[in-house]
Amino acid sequence: xxxxxxxxxxxxxxxxxxxxxxxxxxxxxxxxxxxxxxxxxxxxxxxxxxxxxxxxxxxxxxxxxxxxxxxxxxxxxxxxxxxxxxxxxxxxxxxxxxxxxxxxxxxxxxxxxxxxxxxxxxxxxxxxxxxxxxxxxxxxxxxxxxxxxxxxxxxxxxxxxxxxxxxxxxxxxxxxxxxxxxxxxxxxxxxxxxxxxxxxxxxxxxxxxxxxxxxxxxxxxxxxxxxxxxxxxxxxxxxxxxxxxxxxxxxxxxxxxxxxxxxxxxxxxxxxxxxxxxxxxxxxxxxxxxxxxxxxxxxxxxxxxxxxxxxxxxxxxxxxxxxxxxxxx
Numbered sequence: 636x637x638x639x640x641x642x643x644x645x646x647x648x649x650x651x652x653x654x655x656x657x658x659x660x661x662x663x664x665x666x667x668x669x670x671x672x673x674x675x676x677x678x679x680x681x682x683x684x685x686x687x688x689x690x691x692x693x694x695x696x697x698x699x700x701x702x703x704x705x706x707x708x709x710x711x712x713x714x715x716x717x718x719x720x721x722x723x724x725x726x727x728x729x730x731x732x733x734x735x736x737x738x739x740x741x742x743x744x745x746x747x748x749x750x751x752x753x754x755x756x757x758x759x760x761x762x763x764x765x766x767x768x769x770x771x772x773x774x775x776x777x778x779x780x781x782x783x784x785x786x787x788x789x790x791x792x793x794x795x796x797x798x799x800x801x802x803x804x805x806x807x808x809x810x811x812x813x814x815x816x817x818x819x820x821x822x823x824x825x826x827x828x829x830x831x832x833x834x835x836x837x838x839x840x841x842x843x844x845x846x847x848x849x850x851x852x853x854x855x856x857x858x859x860x861x862x863x864x865x866x867x868x869x870x871x872x873x874x875x876x877x878x879x880x881x882x883x884x885x886x887x888x889x890x891x892x893x894x895x896x897x898x899x900x901x902x903x904x905x906x907x908x909x910x911x912x913x914x915x916x917x918x919x920x921x922x923x924x925x926x927x928x929x930x931x932x933x934x935x936x937x938x939x940x941x942x943x944x945x946x947x948x949x950x951x952x953x954x955x956x957x958x959x960x961x962x963x964x
Contacts, residue, residue, distance in 0.1 A: 636787065636883060638832075641825030644787060645794035652694040652792060655727060659683055659796075661803040666909035667922070667943070671929035673936045676804055678796055681914050681948030685747060687869070688793060688819055688946050689713075689720035689783070695792025696781050697724045705730025708778040712736070712769035714762040714815075714868050715744025716947055717783040722751035733778075735769040737762050741868055741951045763846070763858070763873030784816030785878040794822025800942050806831045808939035811928075813920040813946055814838040814847050814888070815870030817880030823944065824887040838888035839924030841865040842895050846873045851885040866899045866916030866958070869947055894923040900958045902926060907959070915950040 636644075660679045667675035680688035697705060709732045711721050718734035725732045732753040736745060739760050748755050758768045766782070773780035782789060800807065800823070810827060812820050824836045840848045843865040849857040856876040865871055874881060894902075903919035906912065914922075921943055929936050950958075 636825065636879070638825045638829035641790065641794055641822065642829035644791035645798055645822060645826045648695045648788070648791035649795045649798050651698050652691060652795065655694040655698065655724065656690050657683055658799055661800060664910055666905065667925065671925060671936050671941070672933065673939045673941050675925070675941045675943055676807070677943050677945050678800060679912065679945050680796065681912060681918060681945050685716070685719040685723045686947055686949040687716040687720065688796060688944070689716040690723060691795050692789035692792035692818060693717065693720035693724045693781070696786055696788040697721065697728055697730070699788055700779060702729060704779050708732065708776070709781055710769050710773035710778050711781045711783065712762060712765040713783055714871060715740050715747070716869055716949065718755070719744060719747040719751070721781055722748050722753035725753065726751045733772070735765040737765055737872070741949065741954070743951050744949050747949065761872050763875060766875055784818030784880050785875055787879065790818050790822045790880070792822070793819045794826040796944065797823035797826035801827060801830060804940070807834065807942040809835050809837060809936065809941045811837045811839060811921045811925045811941065811943045813867065813870050813917045813944070814840050814884065815872070815917070816874055816878065817847050817884040819944070819946065820888060821880050821883035825883065828887060835889045836887055837890045837892060837924055837928060838884060839892045839894060839920050840870065841867045841899065841920055842893045844871045845893060847880070847884055848891045848893070850874045850881045851888065851891070854881070854885060856881060866896055866954070867920045869915060869917030870920060890928070892924040892928055894920055894927055898923040898927060903958050904961065912945070913948045913950070914945055915947045917947055918945045921946065
């Protein structure tokens with residue numbers, strides 16, 4: 636998929652999912668704008684249905700299935716947010732679902748999935764391994780598998796964020812986005828770069844777990860064997876071999892900053908305090924990436940317009956308390 640192809644797919648998805656999701660605010664952060672001497676506009680997907688951008692991709696993919704396919708059953712894998720999004724869309728469109736989640740998935744996200752009456756199955760501690768198990772089960776049971784990122788329709792759904800940003804503010808100079816499986820990054824960057832090739836895309840990942848960064852550099856799936864626990868559970872886990880997001884991220888992302896757990900926690904505290912918005916670790920990654928990059932090369936951002944994706948807001952209360960108290964992540 637080239638940027639023009641993504642833009643066309645996003646335009647179609649935007650019309651299709653409009654009745655199912657919210658158009659989220661694009662809000663200027665005075666705090667971040669002052670900090671980096673730029674206009675920083677935050678796309679608030681933390682106030683999206685189910686608390687994350689994932690509702691868009693799930694709506695895009697599930698709305699293309701027949702009622703019979705949805706009723707027979709949908710299977711997916713998720714670290715939490717995608718599962719809740721699939722469950723929510725099944726409740727709106729009709730259908731049954733099974734969500735495979737890691738054994739260490741945040742409790743608040745598991746509860747969000749179950750609240751919609753969808754079955755949760757725990758498997759492994761790695762979301763990538765959950766994907767393999769879910770796909771195998773879907774094939775053996777002849778059910779429809781909905782990937783959290785390795786699906787053109789899911790990518791198109793996530794890309795509707797880019798369509799809204801463009802309509803809400805016009806062209807931007809920089810895009811900061813947290814990278815997990817790459818569906819969000821591919822959709823937004825593909826859409827926006829088709830209209831503005833000069834856009835500089837910053838794909839930010841946790842130092843502790845950055846499989847897509849390694850995979851994009853290599854041109855094929857590379858597990859992060861030294862991965863460890865991160866506050867950014869929404870981006871954690873390995874990328875599936877052959878995922879279409881690998882070449883897309885390789886082509887569309889210009890810079891790949893890594894941020895530490897201390898930087899993520901500090902960014903979360905600052906944003907929550909200044910903006911009065913609850914965010915999760917994955918959103919903190921993008922904020923930390925901007926702060927980090929601006930400290931290293933301040934002239935790059937001076938007097939520019941920056942779009943920053945606040946990708947989600949679901950976080951376990953215990954983890955939030957630890958972050959706000961400034962204790963070790």
